Amino acid sequence: NQLTARILKTVEAGDAVFLLKGFAGLAGRQVPTALEGRFPLKDLDVTVRFAGRETVLSIRPNGKVDEFPENEKVVIHQVNLKISENDYVPLPLVVTDYNGVHLLWAGDLDGDNRLDFLFEDSGYNFSSQRLFLSSVAKPGEHLKEVAQFYSTGC
Secondary structure, X not given: OOOEEEEEEEOOOOOEEEEEEOOXXXXXXXXXXXXXXXXXXXXXXXXXXXXXXXXXXXXXXXXXXXXXXXXXXXXXXXXXXXXXXXXXXXXXEEEOOOEEEEEEEEEXXXXXXXXXXXXXXXXXXXXXXXXXXXXOOOOOXXXXXXXXXXXXXX
16 A cells, blocks of 8 residues: 655645545654754755754755756755765755755654655745655665645746
């Protein structure tokens, strides 16, 4: 049974509500929260303390540069999960001058005593909330994206 999730609605920035299918682990229990708010992942690392451990989310240039039609070069920064002093695991999130990534929530949603994350990836005319869980990650992974809510406007 594959774990799936979808966002039901966003009341205000950071107040995402998800419907998780096939995930009985949430029934009748409190969800420990380590960090909640809107923390930008652009120019600084964000440290989350949970269950006696520190987890660091960092932004590092990934060596790629995109060139836009106006001949403007944009450096792409990778969002990473810092595992040890020199060991970074890339997440499927990037930051440029045209978008921003914010950490909205960190805690133990799936009850495995490891951090799960809700991110917002947004830019001109789009916003995306992305939920990552630790319990569904494959061997060698630390997190896996299980849901994304994407919206655009004009």
